[in-house]
Amino acid sequence: MELSARQKKIVEIVKENGPITGENIADFLNLTRATLRPDLAILTMAGFLEARPRVGYFYTGKTGAELLTEKIKKIKVHEYVSIPIVVNESVSVYDAITTMFLEDVGTLFVVDGEGLLTGILSRKDLLRASIGQQKLSAIPVHIIMTRMPNIAVCRREDPLFEVAKLLIDRQIDGVPVVRDKEPGLEVVGRITKTTITKAFVELVTDSDQHL
Numbered sequence: 001m002e003l004s005a006r007q008k009k010i011v012e013i014v015k016e017n018g019p020i021t022g023e024n025i026a027d028f029l030n031l032t033r034a035t036l037r038p039d040l041a042i043l044t045m046a047g048f049l050e051a052r053p054r055v056g057y058f059y060t061g062k063t064g065a066e067l068l069t070e071k072i073k074k075i076k077v078h079e080y081v082s083i084p085i086v087v088n089e090s091v092s093v094y095d096a097i098t099t100m101f102l103e104d105v106g107t108l109f110v111v112d113g114e115g116l117l118t119g120i121l122s123r124k125d126l127l128r129a130s131i132g133q134q135k136l137s138a139i140p141v142h143i144i145m146t147r148m149p150n151i152a153v154c155r156r157e158d159p160l161f162e163v164a165k166l167l168i169d170r171q172i173d174g175v176p177v178v179r180d181k182e183p184g185l186e187v188v189g190r191i192t193k194t195t196i197t198k199a200f201v202e203l204v205t206d207s208d209q210h211l
């Protein structure tokens with residue numbers, strides 16, 4: 001978020017004179033308190049200043065970059081989670097390919113009869129199986145999938161940033177969002193590279209709206 005010249009001036013005034021009332025900041029700038037109200041609201045909302053009732057405004061001491069980092073680290077998986085597309089481990093590679101096209105996703109999660117996570121199928125897993133000579137409708141996906149316990153997962157309360165790191169570290173496109181369901185993990189959502197891109201775009205769009 002880019003601060004206006006007046007907002008930068010306000011930050012400087014509060015830095016040097018805080019705690020200071022809105023009235024006194026207005027005096028410094030030869031403006032009315034009402035004129036300053038939107039600027040003070042923005043600076044408080046963005047975390048540059050803190051307002052304490054009957055005391056005034058404090059400078060929080062945080063730079064724009066620090067505030068952005070804080071904001072990013074606060075985003076949780078559940079704020080961006082999308083619907084998971086799952087297939088049973090007994091379905092054929094042919095049916096999995098069809099599901100991938102119909103559902104327009106790049107990763108399918110594989111579950112057993114109890115609905116517990118057993119594997120994951122990426123586009124390349126299905127491509128690899130397709131370049132052999134086998135009949136795709138005769139091969140069950142559990143033969144070719146990446147299987148538990150080697151699956152990277154996340155949970156609803158995890159920071160989205162940690163999932164982004166996981167995608168980079170493991171060189172994968174997505175992870176299932178899971179919750180414990182004895183004796184395994186139930187798939188409750190999906191986070192992919194697209195999710196991260198969306199969050200990235202919204203961060204910028206949201207902060208523009210506050211200007």
Ligand code: ADP
Binds near residue numbers: 146
């Ligand atoms: P693609 O290979 O189609 O580009 P990915 O990069 O997501 O897609 O997948 C690479 C490999 O990693 C595949 O074999 C896939 O089964 C596996 N994989 C995908 N997601 C995960 C995950 N969350 N945990 C473990 N392995 C995964």
